[in-house]
Amino acid sequence: AQKITQTQPGMFVQEKEAVTLDCTYDTSDPSYGLFWYKQPSSGEMIFLIYQGSYDQQNATEGRYSLNFQKARKSANLVISASQLGDSAMYFCASFYNFNKFYFGSGTKLNVKP
Amino acid sequence: KAGVTQTPRYLIKTRGQQVTLSCSPISGHRSVSWYQQTPGQGLQFLFEYFSETQRNKGNFPGRFSGRQFSNSRSEMNVSTLELGDSALYLCASSYGQGANEQFFGPGTRLTVL
Numbered sequence: 001a002q003k004i005t006q007t008q009p010g011m012f013v014q015e016k017e018a019v020t021l022d023c024t025y026d027t028s029d030p031s032y033g034l035f036w037y038k039q040p041s042s043g044e045m046i047f048l049i050y051q052g053s054y055d056q057q058n059a060t061e062g063r064y065s066l067n068f069q070k071a072r073k074s075a076n077l078v079i080s081a082s083q084l085g086d087s088a089m090y091f092c093a094s095f096y097n098f099n100k101f102y103f104g105s106g107t108k109l110n111v112k113p
Numbered sequence: 114k115a116g117v118t119q120t121p122r123y124l125i126k127t128r129g130q131q132v133t134l135s136c137s138p139i140s141g142h143r144s145v146s147w148y149q150q151t152p153g154q155g156l157q158f159l160f161e162y163f164s165e166t167q168r169n170k171g172n173f174p175g176r177f178s179g180r181q182f183s184n185s186r187s188e189m190n191v192s193t194l195e196l197g198d199s200a201l202y203l204c205a206s207s208y209g210q211g212a213n214e215q216f217f218g219p220g221t222r223l224t225v226l
């Protein structure tokens with residue numbers, strides 16, 4: 001079964017600096033997808049970025065980029081130019097075998113002014 | 114295009130009661146998944162429906178059940194509520210089974226007293 005590990009329960013970053021949130025996954029399935037979601041205190045999960053296991057290039061969406069290292073089974077999220085509104089919980093998730101989603105335990109990011 | 118909606122947003126019940134939560138997916142989406150989120154267990158997959166059929170099920174007792182209607186709207190029912198059922202219940206929709214991206218609703222926060 002898929003397992004998602006996020007080793008950073010909490011992180012601080014200075015406003016306008018870049019931050020990397022770690023995520024490793026464990027699967028023997030050759031086809032899978034990796035996601036990052038943001039969950040503000042309101043509770044809603046907001047989709048940030050997606051990386052497919054066969055994608056050759058790292059995914060980017062605005063200030064978000066996914067550092068995909070397949071051999072290391074890591075899918076770290078990089079947020080450039082942090083903003084105060086980026087303070088939230090961030091979840092890494094994997095998808096495989098038709099809508100089986102597995103979520104990591106999350107990283108709480110605090111952006112300091 | 115309207116997002117995923119969940120009703121009610123907040124609910125307080127007592128042990129032994131039952132509860133029904135509702136989820137309306139994004140128009141055109143046919144897959145609906147349900148998740149339970151608690152501080153201790155994190156995000157856990159409950160079940161997924163596609164075209165009115167349950168396609169996947171997580172490791173939850175039979176007290177947790179669901180259904181999907183012909184308009185793709187879905188309901189989740191929990192019978193004989195226990196204190197441990199207190200959680201944020203999230204619904205997510207996607208275009209098709211095996212789709213790459215799930216869009217989450219704001220969640221229903223259930224408190225069992």
